[in-house]
Amino acid sequence: MIDMPQLDVGPYNGLYDILIAADNFWRQLNDNIDFSFVANEVRKNYSECMGRIAADPVLLFKYLLLKTARKLSDRDLIERVRYDMEMKYFLGYSPEQTEFIDPSLLTKFRRTRLKDTDLLDVLIGETVELGKKKGVIHDHEKIIVDSTHTNALYQHISAREELIRRAKELRKSVYAADESMKDKMPKKRESSGLLEDEIEYCRELLDLITSDERFKSIPDIQERLNYLKEGVDDTNEQLEYSKDQDAKIGHKTADTSFFGYKTHIAMTTDRVIVSATVTTGEKHDGKQAVNLIEKAEAAGVKADALIGDGAYSEKDNIDYTTEKGIRLASKLSENVLHGSRKKEFEFNKDAGMYVCPAGHMAIRKCKSGQEKAADGSNTRVILYFFDIEKCKTCPLREGCYKKGAKSKTYSVKIKSDTHIAQMDYMNTDEFRKLYAERYKIEAKNAELKQTLDYGEAHACGMIGMTIQAAVSIFLVNLKRIKTLENSSKDTNGKE
Template identity: 35%
Template sequence: MLSSGKQLTASFHAELYKLIPKDHLLCKINEAVNLGFIHELVKDSYCVYYGRPANEPELLFRLVFLQILYNLSDERIIQETQVNLAYKWFVGLNPEDTLPDSSQLSRFRNHRLGASQVDDVLKRVVQQCIDQGLIKTKTIIMDATHTLAASQKQRPLDVLRDAAKRLFRTVIKRHPKLQKKLPAVPVVKSDQENAEQVMLHYLAELGEKVEAMVPDHEGALSEKLRIAKQIVEDERLLSKKGIISAIDPDARFGWKSHTKSFFGYKEHLAMTEEEIITAVVVTTGSADDGKQFPKLLAQSKENGMEITEVIADTAYSGKDNLAEMKEKQIQPVVPLNPIVHSGGLKQEGFEYNKDANFVICPAGEHSIRKAVQGSKQSGESRSLVFYFNVEKCKACPLREGCYKPESKSKTYSIRIVAEHFKEQIEFELSDTFKKRIKRRPIIEHKNAEMKRFHGMNAAKYRGLFRMRIQAYLTAFVVNVKRMVKLKTQKQPAL
């Protein structure tokens, strides 16, 4: 049951709060941002008339805020707040008051904030920044960063085996009488030829039996059943391309570079030049950065931003993204993929003579004809293909590595730049582009801040749902920190 608001009583011990310095960070945060919105945000997740009186949502939210601000665990933030005057003052308790149990923080994050659309938390702080005149530019900068999963990657057989064991144990813990009715876990050796298929069949059978025997399942059992079903239905599991953790089935492999990979999630961010995060999209580690552009743009606008310019890296330079920006009259300060400029990999020694409109090979022979490949209607991915005399290629002393024996043709292609790229190519050469693109690295500093000081280097919880909560709350915290700094810079010097 949710009470109507704070019910604090005066305390003689509150005099101790006068010892907190007025320039303490938490004093500045309390003055900079209004956290009272949280009561309205989560009220629908509480029962109005029944149940025990719930702890004040703003109290729990402030505890979660402190937890992320100082990168502490649920248990540690309760311990620290109990003995830290500044922490206890910030959450709104008297010095002698007791704190809620640490388990309530998890319940509040998942069942109150999570159930109430945690993205609204970010929306409220962005709106407060706009209302206070802290955001003046109409530019957003986009980038993605990664977070390591809270579990280890596994082989397909281990994924199936662990998922089956976890489901089996949960069932017999909740319903001991069902143990003899459930199919026994098969003994499968790792070197067995059909080991993975046997475990896959068993997990599917076990899941069906449990659902039939316990149709009203809930809580931990529902969660284990959901994971089992997700694993069984993953067509890429056995090829080692899909789920690779029975504990965290949402986590995936991603790539930081051509040689470095990670296992976990991605956070795609949009941020103003004032370093206020306006949008967050959380995906698995394998997601494409550029495909999150429409969501980041839409979310930033929903959060109150007026956008006339987007600064981002090459990953966001796809034709669909450029087309959307052009339609909405947004200037894309986004470098195109080098392949657009160069037309892809060029075979060494071949030269295109623009005036004669033919290609000369390393042996000095020129092409005999040309053709255009690609869709005329779309005008995309079209190429000029130049053909050489195959008979000459067969007898050419430089044919090794150039002409494949018995090939019916020898060609050389030059990509035709699509119309939607021409304008952007021209803009990339301008001084304006060169100046504005230098602003992009500031979002990398924001990513580093979230990882280094606020725990975004590794997931604290498991699953995409909880990862979204962690990302949005962390973005909220760093935005509030930035609000304090911007308000300090805005105040005239005394």
């Protein structure tokens, strides 16, 4: 069963009218958004007849919004609510409230109640509906598409190394308060190289510092202590591996890579996101175009035009948008997938190279064949060469690498009739005008990373990354809709 409490009304609630302005973002969000959709979405993950009454999922979701916006651990978030009137108002507490939820409820809510939900699509759908009511989103829109990458929580280092780093930061804060604590610290076990030993050391360190009453009043120590504790709890759930197993290596350029995820987004030219999907880091941007268009339609927005970089100009996307009557403003690249090749090989637009199923990138490329062979056919292809030494020992070599071969290549045919037609469209004024809007999505990606710390995953696994995407996009959309609404009022001469 789910407990759905009413707004806490106390004798001091009038303070909110004095302290929190009418145009405050969190006040407007609380007053204008009906969050009951959250309870409906997670209801299937609750039992209606077993166990004690559960905490209100709407309240827990509001906590999650604040956690993402303020970049706090669960424990520090609860502590901040004790004295932050803005937070108390948004959560529905009275100003004098002193008792709040246990931080462990937030962890359980994220891990068990939000799993197997369509939270990402639901939250975007809610903001699209709100935007349409406010008149800032329309039934037909020009849509800009792109992806942004997020480093995994344990990017390129093991969970053990991450715990060592957090423990070191905690010790430094303690030494700043009392240098004599150096002689009291538990004995390090770094030489063993075992994750289990490092977890045990961190627990001893946490017990030592927690037991010292002097440090409870020092915010810096408490925040680092909670950060380490959360890291131990997360790692303890996944002792069988040392880094996020859902995450994959993606390539930003031929020389740079990242370990994590991609969030593929579609937004209007007014910078409101209307659809999104989260994939592992190695996935090709262009493969998500159809999914993004269909998700936008499900949310209530039909694409009049699709604007994106060269990754979206592959043949399947051109055929799809032509059939749907959608103008495709995507510059052709000669290195695009042409439909007849193996789907497992992904093209990385930034590096200009293909990546094999094992995640290895081609090391060089060259052109081969003739534009008009003896039989009149076009045999021109681009050959991508892979590091043969890696192929020899690759666990996926069966059916891909022929034993004894001196080279491993992957070929892509140059130009189809479909791409030739797209080349003609690229020379039109309409194409140039549409493509000039593409830069806007770069600013949206930057906003996600700079204001909501979206460059780093806050939890392990695809589920955690998807929840982070859902909440982050929900927040930036609401802020953008508010900005557009205020701008419209100013233009019309209203207050």
